[in-house]
Amino acid sequence: MSRWFAALLTLGLMLSCMAVWGAEQVVLVAGEKSPIENLSPLELRKVYFGIVVRFDNQIIRPFRNSSDSQLNQIFLQSVVAMTESSYERRLVLLTLKSGRPRPEKFTDQDGLVHALRECPYCISYMWRSDAERSIGIKVIKLLWQEN
Amino acid sequence: MYESSLVDRSVRLLRVKIIRRAFTAPVITGISEIFVSIKHIFAPLLNPFDWKRTLAGFLLALLPMPSQAGDEAQHEFLFFPSVELFDNTGLEDELFDSAGNIVSANFMYSYSGNRFRFLGEYVLSTEESEIERLAAGWQFGEQTMLWVGRFHQPSKYWTTEHHHGQYLQTSISRPGIEEWEDEGGPIPTHITGLLLETGHIRKDSSGIQFSASAGFAPVLTESGLEPFKPWDPSSDNGAALNFRLAFLPDYFGNDQFGILGGWSDIEIENDNFASQIGTESVEQLQFGVYMNWSWEHLRIISKVNYLENKHIRANGNFTDDFWAGYIQAEYAIGSYWTVYGRHENESGEDDTEFLRLIPKFISHRNLFGVRWDIATSHALTLEIADTETLTSEFSQYRLQWSAVFP
Numbered sequence: 437m438s439r440w441f442a443a444l445l446t447l448g449l450m451l452s453c454m455a456v457w458g459a460e461q462v463v464l465v466a467g468e469k470s471p472i473e474n475l476s477p478l479e480l481r482k483v484y485f486g487i488v489v490r491f492d493n494q495i496i497r498p499f500r501n502s503s504d505s506q507l508n509q510i511f512l513q514s515v516v517a518m519t520e521s522s523y524e525r526r527l528v529l530l531t532l533k534s535g536r537p538r539p540e541k542f543t544d545q546d547g548l549v550h551a552l553r554e555c556p557y558c559i560s561y562m563w564r565s566d567a568e569r570s571i572g573i574k575v576i577k578l579l580w581q582e583n
Numbered sequence: 584m585y586e587s588s589l590v591d592r593s594v595r596l597l598r599v600k601i602i603r604r605a606f607t608a609p610v611i612t613g614i615s616e617i618f619v620s621i622k623h624i625f626a627p628l629l630n631p632f633d634w635k636r637t638l639a640g641f642l643l644a645l646l647p648m649p650s651q652a653g654d655e656a657q658h659e660f661l662f663f664p665s666v667e668l669f670d671n672t673g674l675e676d677e678l679f680d681s682a683g684n685i686v687s688a689n690f691m692y693s694y695s696g697n698r699f700r701f702l703g704e705y706v707l708s709t710e711e712s713e714i715e716r717l718a719a720g721w722q723f724g725e726q727t728m729l730w731v732g733r734f735h736q737p738s739k740y741w742t743t744e745h746h747h748g749q750y751l752q753t754s755i756s757r758p759g760i761e762e763w764e765d766e767g768g769p770i771p772t773h774i775t776g777l778l779l780e781t782g783h784i785r786k787d788s789s790g791i792q793f794s795a796s797a798g799f800a801p802v803l804t805e806s807g808l809e810p811f812k813p814w815d816p817s818s819d820n821g822a823a824l825n826f827r828l829a830f831l832p833d834y835f836g837n838d839q840f841g842i843l844g845g846w847s848d849i850e851i852e853n854d855n856f857a858s859q860i861g862t863e864s865v866e867q868l869q870f871g872v873y874m875n876w877s878w879e880h881l882r883i884i885s886k887v888n889y890l891e892n893k894h895i896r897a898n899g900n901f902t903d904d905f906w907a908g909y910i911q912a913e914y915a916i917g918s919y920w921t922v923y924g925r926h927e928n929e930s931g932e933d934d935t936e937f938l939r940l941i942p943k944f945i946s947h948r949n950l951f952g953v954r955w956d957i958a959t960s961h962a963l964t965l966e967i968a969d970t971e972t973l974t975s976e977f978s979q980y981r982l983q984w985s986a987v988f989p
Binding site: 478481482485487488489490494495497516517518521525526528529531532533534535536537538555 | 655657658659661691693694695697700701702704720722725726728743744745746748751780784786788835836837918987
């Protein structure tokens, strides 16, 4: 009886682990030589609104990954907490007000990966599967996970 | 010759300042004198007709840039075009054109290094060609910037929220109390001097922002207020001090409310006009409260200002005052349509001598408008208004296309 129970428990654990592994995830990424280890949600939001956040006295620069519309929607909901039009309009307004630079947009994932490798204080976001496939990229933290 | 005229002018200014000292708080007078002195020292460097000195001054201003070379400097460029058709029906005087069109292009450029930032805004339209803002800033801490140059002073909320980005404001017109000083606004807008901007974000994302400025105020001319012209050494500008303190429930959003205020020493541009109106200068004190708040699809923008104007006269000073306020309600219908209305009102303007010197000031207005965001970054707006100045009443009809690139 106890052997049956142990076998069922093991199977259940394996299935739940597979569900997590199979779930889609969005992660915060940087170049593998980047010294950035972590950013709080507030710091991340600041960075994507053009507020200066420094690491090693260097400004952290954000890149937007516009290669995938679903990824973009997840970014808008989980990082900046605004609709696309509200966010775009807010960025234009902040730039006009004080000259704040807007995040650079990449529609091509290869271009984004190349830019991240070249810039140690730059960050972006992508699907975990894409991040793991990309050479020269490291995952900083999990931003979103499919329920 | 030039230096001797400067000396004569300095002596004359000193005489005026000594007379004024009897009526003005010593601290404020001291600040005013410091700015007058600085202006006279730097005026020859800023003369546009002496391009070598102007170029040298500009290059000196850019000196911090090379030290930023390793910091991957960033550049931003924004272009705001707009085309407006208007018709003013029932005009009783010639202060405004009865009908016509305004084609306008606003350019904004910024350079951001590690700590240094440079910002310029230039407007070219069928009405004017003007460098609106030209300032160099240095960042202290995470969110503190100190700017030097020409800027829009912080106590005019509408102006510092939209500047000349016509596309960013829902309505075509701006409230009379928020109007540019050279287009009928009673409060100085363009100040040349120092601007401090700072903010603090709490862990819950709420925060406060504080801005304060000190610089040269505009002068009063026959047609209203004229901003300080750095290239005109003969201009006689006083000092202006302004501030705004705001609370934002979400530091990254639009919602906020706060207090604002300022003091300006507004000199009369020339002696003939000064003797004609019998006033040497006007010391304007203003303060107010404002809000910009959203509930679902509804947004309310409102401000109430109190203005007190002390007229400095040889035969005895006098003071007048008035209240001015507006409330604008905007309701978004879906993603593309917004209907809006605005009520502007003033109290005590009929007894305010100062407003008689600002003939284009719009004292009362009720308007209704509808905006259609026809595509990404393009909008078409129609606005109908019932308008009053101190001398006439008329109806305004406006149709405008506005956009922003890139």
